[in-house]
Amino acid sequence: MKQNIQNRIDSIKALSTSMKFDSNNITINRTTEDSLSKSIRNKREADIFHNELISAIRRAKR
Amino acid sequence: MIKINFEDTIQPIYVKSDFTEFRFVSNLKDRTSIELQVHITKHPDEFLPEVYNLAFGPLGLNGQIDDSIRLHHVNKNKVFSTIILFAIIFLQENKDKAIGIDGSNDTRAYLYHRMFESNFEELSEFLITIGVDWYVKLLRSNDVERDVEGNPLFKPRPEPFDTERKSSNLYRYYIFSLNH
Numbered sequence: 001m002k003q004n005i006q007n008r009i010d011s012i013k014a015l016s017t018s019m020k021f022d023s024n025n026i027t028i029n030r031t032t033e034d035s036l037s038k039s040i041r042n043k044r045e046a047d048i049f050h051n052e053l054i055s056a057i058r059r060a061k062r
Numbered sequence: 063m064i065k066i067n068f069e070d071t072i073q074p075i076y077v078k079s080d081f082t083e084f085r086f087v088s089n090l091k092d093r094t095s096i097e098l099q100v101h102i103t104k105h106p107d108e109f110l111p112e113v114y115n116l117a118f119g120p121l122g123l124n125g126q127i128d129d130s131i132r133l134h135h136v137n138k139n140k141v142f143s144t145i146i147l148f149a150i151i152f153l154q155e156n157k158d159k160a161i162g163i164d165g166s167n168d169t170r171a172y173l174y175h176r177m178f179e180s181n182f183e184e185l186s187e188f189l190i191t192i193g194v195d196w197y198v199k200l201l202r203s204n205d206v207e208r209d210v211e212g213n214p215l216f217k218p219r220p221e222p223f224d225t226e227r228k229s230s231n232l233y234r235y236y237i238f239s240l241n242h
Binding site (some may be wrong): 002004005008011012013015016017026034035037038039040042043045046048049050053056057059060061 | 068069071073074077078079081091105106107109110113115133147148150151154155160162173187188190191192194196216217218219220221222223235237239241
């Protein structure tokens with residue numbers, strides 16, 4: 001089943017190369033803070049969170 | 063309950079070349095259709111360069127996605143399967159990144175939690191799901207850890223998504239990354 005889905009993914013990716021000229025191609029930037037950014041106040045806290053996130057991802061893969 | 067099936071998704075009408083933007087059309091129960099956009103954007107916090115946000119919904123009059131609107135899709139399973147598939151595409155092209163979802167309100171957060179919980183096996187083939195809660199450290203003095211301004215110091219703690227956790231006990235934030 002996974003290969004069928006990957007084929008579907010690949011076909012969608014291929015669409016991007018056929019849509020080079022899009023007059024509505026507007027870049028939209030989100031500037032709203034979310035709950036995560038409100039609690040990360042400096043680089044040190046961000047590094048701690050990043051390391052804990054990597055650790056959580058590793059544990060999830062087991 | 064939303065059932066994810068990546069073999070039944072809606073073909074996009076637009077895919078941005080860097081896979082940060084997708085558009086597709088959903089049929090609604092009132093026999094109209096609506097264009098939905100999926101935007102995957104850098105997290106606004108400069109300290110979190112590896113985290114991206116995902117927003118989806120119709121484009122509002124202000125040019126921003128209206129992610130609080132309530133729509134009655136003919137096939138909501140197909141809509142959410144499509145959105146998650148687009149997220150997978152982005153992550154496959156950006157393997158070192160993660161996508162964070164806050165949920166604009168408890169209703170949306172409940173929706174996400176139930177979706178991840180109910181489709182954990184299907185999603186796990188492609189994604190690692192992480193839940194994040196905020197905790198305050200209790201000190202031996204029986205006070206809590208505080209910041210320089212004297213306020214309780216809340217720290218985000220990520221953990222592997224706990225499928226045993228009831229949806230009445232929502233995580234505060236959800237993150238998913240590629241399972242590779």
